[in-house]
Amino acid sequence: MNQRSTESRHPDSADLHAQPAERILSLLLDAQIGALSALRPALPAIERAAEAGAKALRDGGRMGYAGAGSSGLMALADCLELAGTFGLAPDRSPMLFAGGADALLHMKGSVEDDPELARADVARAGLGAGDVLLVLSASGTTPYALAATDAAKARGVTVAGFANRADSPLLRAADIPVLIETGPEMVAGSTRMGAATAQKVALNMLSVLVAIRLGHVHDGHMVNVVADNAKLVARAGRIVAALAHVPADAAETALAATGGAVKPAILVARGMSPDQARAALEHSGGHLAPLLD
Structure with a gap:
C-alpha cells in the first residue's frame, strides 16, 4: 500500500515538540485553517450528497451515517444534532458506529477492522432502496467503512463516501465521492485533527442544506x-x-x-x-x- 497522505510528515511539524507553547498552538491553528481550505473544491460533491439526502427524507426514506474512530465521532455528532436543531425524528437518521455505544466510552481500534460488524449494522438499520448513507473514513481504506458501503449498495442504498485521500477505495466505491484532501497532519496520522475537523464542517454544511431543502x-x-x-x-x-x-x-x-x-x-x-x-x-x-x- 502506498503511504497514506494522512500518515506523511507535515512540513511544519519538524521539532514541534521543542517549540514554545504559543508557537505550537499557532502552528496547530494554522494547520486546522489549512485543512478547512480543502473544503472549497469539495463543495459540488457535498451539494450532490445533500440533495440526495434531502430527496430521500422528503420521499419518506432515511439519511444514515456510518464511520469508525474519529470519522465516526464526526458523523455521530452531526447525526445527533438533527433532532434538536431541525426536528428530524431519530429513526430517520440512523447512526452506524463501529463498536456501537460501548465504543463511545472506550474506543477500540479493532472494531474498525471488522467487516462483519459493518454488515450486521447495515442490516440492523434496515436501510434500503431510496435511502442514503453517508460513510466517512479519513484514509478511505477503513474496513468497517468499506464493508458498510458494499452492504448498503447491495440493498439499493445511495452511498456518499467522505475521505481525505484521493483515489482511495471508499471514493471509488461510493455513488457520490466526496474528496476532502486535507493532506498530512501536524501529528502524523492523527486524523482527529485536520481531517476530522474538515469532515465535521462538511457535515455541518450538508445537514444545513438538507434542512433548507426540507423547509426546516x-x-x-x-x-x-x-x-x-x-x-x-x-x-x-x-x-x-x-x-x-x-x-x-x-x-x-x-x-x-x-x-x-x-x-x-x-x-x-x-x-x-x-x-x-x-x-x-x-x-x-x-x-x-x-x-x-
Whole structure:
C-alpha cells in the first residue's frame, strides 16, 4: 500500500515538540485553517450528497451515517444534532458506529477492522432502496467503512463516501465521492485533527442544506425546532415573533395553540387557525416561504 497522505510528515511539524507553547498552538491553528481550505473544491460533491439526502427524507426514506474512530465521532455528532436543531425524528437518521455505544466510552481500534460488524449494522438499520448513507473514513481504506458501503449498495442504498485521500477505495466505491484532501497532519496520522475537523464542517454544511431543502430553515431560523428545554422554548418564541412580526406575548399564545410547533405557530400568529396552518403547511410541503410571501 502506498503511504497514506494522512500518515506523511507535515512540513511544519519538524521539532514541534521543542517549540514554545504559543508557537505550537499557532502552528496547530494554522494547520486546522489549512485543512478547512480543502473544503472549497469539495463543495459540488457535498451539494450532490445533500440533495440526495434531502430527496430521500422528503420521499419518506432515511439519511444514515456510518464511520469508525474519529470519522465516526464526526458523523455521530452531526447525526445527533438533527433532532434538536431541525426536528428530524431519530429513526430517520440512523447512526452506524463501529463498536456501537460501548465504543463511545472506550474506543477500540479493532472494531474498525471488522467487516462483519459493518454488515450486521447495515442490516440492523434496515436501510434500503431510496435511502442514503453517508460513510466517512479519513484514509478511505477503513474496513468497517468499506464493508458498510458494499452492504448498503447491495440493498439499493445511495452511498456518499467522505475521505481525505484521493483515489482511495471508499471514493471509488461510493455513488457520490466526496474528496476532502486535507493532506498530512501536524501529528502524523492523527486524523482527529485536520481531517476530522474538515469532515465535521462538511457535515455541518450538508445537514444545513438538507434542512433548507426540507423547509426546516427559513430566513436563517430553525423553524422545525423541537422545544424540549427552557432554552429552546425561549428560542421558539423569538423565532415566531421575528417571522410573524408579532410581540412576544402573541408568539407565546400562538405556540400554545400549536403545542409548541414553530412552523404552524408562525402562521397562527399571522391569523390562521391551527388546523388551517397545518393544512397550509401540508400543501406547501412544509415550506414557509410560499405562505409568508
